[in-house]
Amino acid sequence: MTPIPNQRHLFDIPDDVAYLNTATMGPLPKAALEAGTRGLARxxxxxxxxDTDFFADTERLRPLLAQLIGADADGIAFTASVSYGLAAAARNLPLESGQEILILEDQFPSNVYAWRAQAEATGATLRTIGTQGNERLSDALLAAIGPQTGLVACAHVRWTDGALIDLAAVGKRCREVGAALVLDLTQSCGALRFDVSEVQPDFAAVAAYKWLLGPYATGFLYVAPQHRSGAPLEQGWINRAGASDFARLIDYTDAFEPGAQRFDMGERSNFALLPAMEAAVRQVLDWGIANIEETLGARNAALADRLGAIGLSCLPEGARGPHYLAAHLPVGTPANLTARLKSENIHVSRRGDRLRITQHLFTTDDDIERFVRRLPAFLVD
Known part of the structure; x- marks a missing residue:
């Protein structure tokens, strides 16, 4: 492991701002803004x-996105959101009446609504998996997968508390029972190691504006080989065979470009967002995801100890994503806790009864000191 020194100089974050809210929205690196500005200026x-510019950005970016998750470039499609990717997955994963779709308790809404609709359309049953006592969420999900399971939809880490799912074990169990596996990797991609060859999901959707530090309305979908001849959501032109020859676009064809390109969203050639996304992804890859994970893991372990000293507990190491902290708040915590912290330029988020604290490589020791010092006073009225 190579600890990464502080990277604040790459971001436009004033010294008096403690931004501990990457899980809500990661800040753009300066280089991403510059790349996006140059792209928009075109x-x-x-x-x-x-004409070649309609294809150049995606051709450069597709293999970089594949590298993030250990995939092949042919498996990557461009999307604007996780909900778009999940809709494509739902369209290509048939279910039967009586089969179960498993989701996690308190799962992010986009990864719930898609499967509610799919259950209603197919007669499948939507089953929500929670925990009891000290049970780990990953163990509860594994125990629930059985002969009636048609599909499992989950994240690598739960967005409310950072609960970690053993996706390699879940993928193995899904294959044993013949169930599909659909992942939302938005709260982990770029900060937590993941390899599609180990997990073997059917589809995996990612929004790039959080841990990938990219612009809003950018993202991608991984499509497993067995689904790459499936039905896309849109009947676009740019992902058709021969589309680069603009003079012959009226020679209509049913043939698509190879791999998952058929699932690309319309108007994928965004001259502003794609260069910014590329610059952000290149920065993440330059740091190295394993190095990011280890660096944030060490910093969060130290912060969890300090939170414990003031009576706030987080999920233990091994049960949560190492890049994630969510402290359980005591009964009676003021409803305006995050607003009070924000008034002092300390930015965190509250999800249910947990205070979500998600630092990154731009977080300084001074940021953490100020947060830990001021937090106790704001936990009471």
């Missing part, structure tokens, strides 16, 4: 944009 004079 449209000031659209006559200068060559």
């Amino acid at each position: 449209k000031l004079q659209p006559w200068t944009i060559p």
